[in-house]
Amino acid sequence: MAQGKRSFLGNEGYADVEDSYYVYDDGVAYHKQVTAGDLVVVRTKVEALGVATIEQIEVNPDATKLRRRCPHCKKTRFGRNGDGTTAYRCGSKDCGRTFDEPLERDEPVIGFEAHYEGTWRAIRGAITAAQLEGITTSEARQNAIRPLDTEGVKRLLAEAHVPSPPTPAKDKVRKPIAGGIAKSLVTVRKGQKEFRKSLLERYGLVCMVTGPNPEQALHAAHLRAFAKHQRHVPEEGALLRADIHQLFDLGMIAVDPATLTVVVDPRLRAYPSYRDLGGQALQVPADKVPCMEALRDHHQHATSRWATT
Known part of the structure; x- marks a missing residue:
């Protein structure tokens, strides 16, 4: 699970709390593979921040997400325009046009919060992102969630002299609960x-x-x-x-x-x-x-x- 500065500008990201919970939605690759009881590593592009065992996953089927889209092709993959003539450039191969203001609208999503506050172990600097690349089973570096080899994680923790996170008590591990409440209680728009x-x-x-x-x-x-x-x-x-x-x-x-x-x-x-x-x-x-x-x-x-x- 990745945190840090983002190059993708099609949305505002997620309101995560590093040592407590991770927020994502059904538009994120591998979202269906995340379950209670999983061993997870939260990282930046440089290093691992911590390791934990997921205690529960809350589901909000009525969540919304602010999407920013190219005004020409309506796709979300765009970035800042480096030549200074306009603010943004569409990253779609079929478009590639430039623009100053993206289209903004709230779109329905299924929201998820993976909670692990009771099992979190901070390991900032003990394991690098490069080491994690060696044990991932997905080469798609742009994905916020990527599967890891569990035994590989345990090996890296042992080499760094970091105890594995505890297993949550059985009454703490629950299946997804429909209708959870999103942590970000208020959506604030820019330009108001x-x-x-x-x-x-x-x-x-x-x-x-x-x-x-x-x-x-x-x-x-x-x-x-x-x-x-x-x-x-x-x-x-x-x-x-x-x-x-x-x-x-x-x-x-x-x-x-x-x-x-x-x-x-x-x-x-x-x-x-x-x-x-x-x-x-x-x-x-x-x-x-x-x-x-x-x-x-x-x-x-x-x-x-x-x-x-």
């Missing part, structure tokens, strides 16, 4: 100038969670999934500092609608700057608090996924 302008006028240069920030650090966030509702409502939006926005979208930071205070995922307790946000009041005037229903929905979806210890 008017929406962002309305939020800046409403709140000033203030992050809802951390308070005053430079304009360059503030993102315009939708509290409801844009892909589902397809609307820009200032009352259902908030300004969030870039890192807070990312954690909010992942459901690791939320707002308790009963107290209007910040709550944080237990996984953030090891990071004082985020841990200390817990219990703090929202940094917006009482008469400008965002839509309570939207905050309540986000809080419910986020906290229902958190560990209890």
Whole structure:
């Protein structure tokens, strides 16, 4: 399973959390071969980040994914244009034309999340990507998921003096569950100038969670999934500092609608700057608090996924 900088621009990638879960969909090669109990290695183009045993796979049959397509041939395989005349060049052999703006639309997919947080072993630098190439059974390097020889993985781990990840308890290994909830709770569109302008006028240069920030650090966030509702409502939006926005979208930071205070995922307790946000009041005037229903929905979806210890 690969992470890192992407050359493919036909979509926005996936909201993975390196040491917890891997997100993919039915458009990814080998997605059908991934099952609970599998030994997996998460890597970049340079090195292995960690090894784990999949505990469970959640399935969302109603997921959507933002696709970017060439406006001429409607295919997704395009890249940046190196000659500087236009922004992009189509990579299709039947097209090859250049353009400045791709077509963007949300398309239905079946979403998957492979969870392995309870078995994760970090091995950054202990095994290289080149070593993994020697034990893969697929030469398609562009694929995000590629099959590996299990015994080969175990051999590399032994040579690096890394214990194999534990086998999940039987009650932790479950078959795919239809209707899972995607970790990325909010889809945020780029280029929402008017929406962002309305939020800046409403709140000033203030992050809802951390308070005053430079304009360059503030993102315009939708509290409801844009892909589902397809609307820009200032009352259902908030300004969030870039890192807070990312954690909010992942459901690791939320707002308790009963107290209007910040709550944080237990996984953030090891990071004082985020841990200390817990219990703090929202940094917006009482008469400008965002839509309570939207905050309540986000809080419910986020906290229902958190560990209890």
